[in-house]
Structures are given as structure tokens and as C-alpha cells.
Amino acid sequence: METIAQDLATIVGSDAVLTSAEDLVPYSFDGTAALRTRPSAVVFPRTSAQVAECVRLAAARGTPIVTRGSGTGLSGGSVPQKDSLVLCLTQMDQILDVDARNLTLRAQPGAITQRIDEAAGKHGLFYPPDPGSQRISTIGGNVAENSGGLRGLKYGVTRDYVMGLEVVLADGRVARLGSRCVKDVAGYSLKDLFVGSEGTLGIITEVLLKLVPRPAARRTMLALYDSIEDAAETVSAIVAARIIPCTLEFLDRMTAGCVEDFAHVGLPTDCDAVLLMETDGHPSAVADEAARMEAIAREHRARDVRAARDEAEGLQLAAARRNAFAALARRRPTTILEDVTVPRSELATMVRFIADTAASFNLQIGTFGHMGDGNLHPTFLTDERDEAEMERVHRALDAIFRRTIALGGTITGEHGVGLAKKPWLRLQTGDASFELMRQVKAALDPKGLLNPGKIFD
Numbered sequence: 087m088e089t090i091a092q093d094l095a096t097i098v099g100s101d102a103v104l105t106s107a108e109d110l111v112p113y114s115f116d117g118t119a120a121l122r123t124r125p126s127a128v129v130f131p132r133t134s135a136q137v138a139e140c141v142r143l144a145a146a147r148g149t150p151i152v153t154r155g156s157g158t159g160l161s162g163g164s165v166p167q168k169d170s171l172v173l174c175l176t177q178m179d180q181i182l183d184v185d186a187r188n189l190t191l192r193a194q195p196g197a198i199t200q201r202i203d204e205a206a207g208k209h210g211l212f213y214p215p216d217p218g219s220q221r222i223s224t225i226g227g228n229v230a231e232n233s234g235g236l237r238g239l240k241y242g243v244t245r246d247y248v249m250g251l252e253v254v255l256a257d258g259r260v261a262r263l264g265s266r267c268v269k270d271v272a273g274y275s276l277k278d279l280f281v282g283s284e285g286t287l288g289i290i291t292e293v294l295l296k297l298v299p300r301p302a303a304r305r306t307m308l309a310l311y312d313s314i315e316d317a318a319e320t321v322s323a324i325v326a327a328r329i330i331p332c333t334l335e336f337l338d339r340m341t342a343g344c345v346e347d348f349a350h351v352g353l354p355t356d357c358d359a360v361l362l363m364e365t366d367g368h369p370s371a372v373a374d375e376a377a378r379m380e381a382i383a384r385e386h387r388a389r390d391v392r393a394a395r396d397e398a399e400g401l402q403l404a405a406a407r408r409n410a411f412a413a414l415a416r417r418r419p420t421t422i423l424e425d426v427t428v429p430r431s432e433l434a435t436m437v438r439f440i441a442d443t444a445a446s447f448n449l450q451i452g453t454f455g456h457m458g459d460g461n462l463h464p465t466f467l468t469d470e471r472d473e474a475e476m477e478r479v480h481r482a483l484d485a486i487f488r489r490t491i492a493l494g495g496t497i498t499g500e501h502g503v504g505l506a507k508k509p510w511l512r513l514q515t516g517d518a519s520f521e522l523m524r525q526v527k528a529a530l531d532p533k534g535l536l537n538p539g540k541i542f543d
């Protein structure tokens with residue numbers, strides 16, 4: 087590895103290559119519990135041309151490459167394999183242009199998600215995908231994971247905003263996919279193949295994103311329940327009433343308690359379920375939707391419905407919800423944040439199943455998530471040093487994934503397969519679709535050098 091490091095230094099400069107053991111430690115894990123492997127080197131390219139040169143060098147030597155953004159992934163996607171080279175794109179963090187006539191934004195892959203929306207906001211425009219990690223995650227990581235967020239119900243996920251990509255392929259060629267055109271059906275939609283590909287098909291070196299007009303008004307409300315089923319039924323009833331709020335987030339009793347301890351925003355700690363509901367758009371439509379949502383919540387036995395006094399309080403409540411992971415993580419040494427999604431009609435069944443699983447395996451599981459999308463984050467509070475407890479965690483996880491699949495759901499709604507979900511992928515997809523994915527991987531990366539061991543073995 088010493089020689090590849092020297093050759094990498096001739097491409098990017100010696101200040102942009104790390105090889106010492108202590109420098110490599112922060113690049114040996116991501117946000118996923120209990121997964122870590124130290125890479126052989128980390129390189130920080132600053133341009134697409136440098137990425138392409140690094141890839142050509144690694145390909146010539148048969149060195150595996152793990153692309154990394156901010157390392158906030160929750161399925162082990164940027165955890166290196168032994169002897170791999172980490173290509174960390176955080177230095178490529180520029181927003182290249184905002185085209186207010188075409189409603190697009192072009193950025194390098196290391197641009198921070200929240201900065202993208204801030205740049206759009208300066209032109210009265212909006213980049214809606216807002217993962218809970220938006221203050222630190224990169225847009226390249228978001229595209230590679232097809233990340234969702236709190237506004238997914240109304241605005242969709244990252245894929246819905248990707249118009250074009252520049253990608254460095256496994257052999258170092260650079261491909262430009264998609265265009266600024268709203269309509270473009272020239273050939274296969276290759277950009278879509280790379281969205282959600284978890285660094286296994288190519289390295290995203292530039293993104294072209296769609297923007298939309300910034301909503302003029304927003305209203306945030308909290309609905310409090312003594313029963314989880316009532317909260318789940320409220321969500322189904324709101325959707326059935328043809329209301330599409332931008333946010334319908336759920337927190338169970340444990341999560342609401344931890345968030346309140348952490349953020350002190352006035353969340354109740356004595357009810358079984360809290361719904362954070364947000365509507366945005368034209369002011370009169372917002373007022374109408376908020377009133378209808380409040381009425382539906384009360385019809386479904388909400389103990390109370392509180393509206394945020396102003397936008398600042400609304401933002402504070404949404405920010406508190408974004409802290410759910412950090413808040414829960416303070417309870418026990420190890421936090422395993424899961425990511426199952428079920429059809430919305432099955433939400434109440436799934437939430438109850440998770441609670442029953444926690445009781446039967448004697449585990450602490452806090453559940454929160456994007457309930458409007460059917461996307462739940464059962465979060466295990468545990469201790470990876472306790473082998474007996476970890477064994478129960480794995481059995482409980484297996485039960486939750488199998489039940490999810492049986493309900494017509496998916497083992498991951500937004501965090502990706504990575505290392506963490508590999509054992510259940512074939513069970514969900516079936517043999518033909520699983521093999522098709524492997525064929526795509528083999529066609530684009532015949533030597534298996536891009537993020538090996540992720541998604542499939």
C-alpha cells in the first residue's frame with residue numbers, strides 16, 4: 087500500500103493522502119453500530135479528473151475502492167473492506183451553479199445537503215429532500231443511498247430530484263448521464279441506475295438537481311395519543327382524505343421521552359404516541375389543510391392537538407425530531423437504528439409487532455419514523471459487548487424483517503442494504519430480481535472493485 091499511496095500522492099498531492107494507523111481510524115466505520123474495518127489508505131481528490139486517475143490507478147493494481155461522503159450511512163455502506171482504498175469526496179464540496187431559469191442546481195458530490203437547500207432558498211427555490219442528517223450528509227451520499235427525509239410524503243425522495251449525474255466508472259472512464267431537459271428519453275435512463283447504487287456501480291462526481299418553488303407558508307402541529315393504533319389510523323385517515331401533508335412523523339413514548347430530555351422543546355412524555363404534522367404551500371391551502379388535519383386527529387381520539395405558535399417554533403419541533411437518533415443513543419452504549427417500510431395500511435400492525443417483539447425478546451426498542459411514508463425506524467438500545475443480548479437483538483431483527491416482508495414491505499426504505507441488510511435481500515426480492523441485480527453489477531464492475539461486499543457477497 088505504501089507504493090499506491092506514493093502514486094496517489096502524485097495525483098492529489100501528499101497532503102491529500104492518509105496512511106498512518108491513527109489517521110485511518112475515523113474512516114473505518116460509519117453511523118452503523120458494530121461494523122468497523124480499517125482501510126489501507128484514504129485519498130481526498132478535489133476534481134473529477136483526479137477521481138478518474140485514482141480509480142484507474144486502483145483498477146490497475148486490483149485495489150478495492152470504497153467511496154465515502156460524510157460517513158453518516160446507517161447500513162455500513164462506507165465501512166471499508168480489508169486492504170481497500172477509501173476515496174473520500176468531502177473536499178469536492180462546491181455548489182457550482184443555481185440556474186433559476188431552468189430551476190436546477192449543479193453541485194459537487196461532497197456538498198452538504200442543507201447547504202444545497204440554502205443555496206436554492208437565496209433564489210426563492212427549494213430542494214425538498216431533508217434526511218435527518220442533512221446538516222452533515224453529502225449530496226453524493228444522498229444520491230448513492232437514494233435518501234429520504236421528513237418531507238418525503240409530499241415531495242418524494244432524492245431520486246425525484248436527480249436530473250443528471252457525472253459518474254466515474256470502474257475503469258476510470260467518465261460518463262455524463264441525464265440532462266437539464268425536463269423531458270429526456272434518449273436511451274436507457276442510466277442516471278436512475280446509479281441513484282441508490284451505494285457506491286457499487288460508479289463514483290458520482292457531479293449532480294444536477296431539480297428545484298421547485300419555495301412554499302409560501304408552513305404550519306406545524308403536534309397530535310398526542312394514548313394509543314399507537316390511533317396515531318397510525320390518523321395517518322391512514324389523513325391520506326384517505328386526499329390531504330398530502332409535507333410531514334407526518336411518529337414518535338413512540340420512549341423516543342418522545344428521550345427527545346424531550348435532549349432538546350427540551352415541550353414534547354409530552356406521558357402519552358403513547360406523538361404525531362408531528364406539517365403542511366406547506368399557499369397560505370389559504372395551508373390553513374384549510376391544517377384545520378382538516380386537526381379535525382381528523384381529534385376524530386381519531388387525539389388527546390390534544392397543539393399548533394406551533396410561529397414558523398420558528400415549527401422549525402424547532404422538526405429539529406427536535408431530527409435529533410431522535412442522537413437522543414435515543416444517550417441511553418445505552420450501542421444504538422442500532424433500523425429502517426423498515428410497510429404499506430401504510432399495515433402501519434398499526436407493524437408498530438404493534440415491533441412493541442411485542444421488544445417485550446418477547448426482553449429488549450429496549452424505541453420506534454419513530456416517517457409514518458406518512460410507512461417508514462419506521464425501530465431503534466434498538468443495546469450493548470454490543472453483551473453477547474447474550476446481541477444474540478437476542480439479531481433474532482428480534484430477523485423476526486422484524488420477516489414480518490415486514492410478509493406484510494408486503496421492504497427491509498429498507500431509505501438507508502440502503504450495505505452490509506447490514508445483505509442476509510435478507512434475496513428473501514425480499516426473489517431469485518430472478520436478485521440475480522438481475524448481480525448481472526448489472528458484473529456488467530458495470532467486472533473486477534468487483536467498487537465497494538465490494540456491499541448489497542451482495
Ligand SMILES: Cc1cc2nc3c(=O)[nH]c(=O)nc-3n(C[C@H](O)[C@H](O)[C@H](O)COP(=O)(O)OP(=O)(O)OC[C@H]3O[C@@H](n4cnc5c(N)ncnc54)[C@H](O)[C@@H]3O)c2cc1C
Pocket residue numbers: 116117152153154155156157158159160162163164175195216217218219222223224225226227228229230231232233234235236284285286288289290291411412500501537
Ligand atoms: C442522525 C442521522 C439521521 C439520518 N436520517 C436519515 C433520514 O432521515 N433519511 C435517510 O435516508 N437517511 C438518513 N440517515 C442516513 C444517512 O445520513 C444517509 O444515508 C446519507 O445519504 C449518507 O450520506 P453520507 O454523505 O454520510 O454518505 P456515506 O455514509 O459516506 O456513504 C453512504 C453510501 O454512499 C456511497 N457514496 C457516498 N458518496 C458517494 C459518491 N459520491 N459516489 C458513489 N457512492 C457514494 C458510499 O460508498 C456508501 O455506500 C441518517 C443518518 C444519521 C446518522
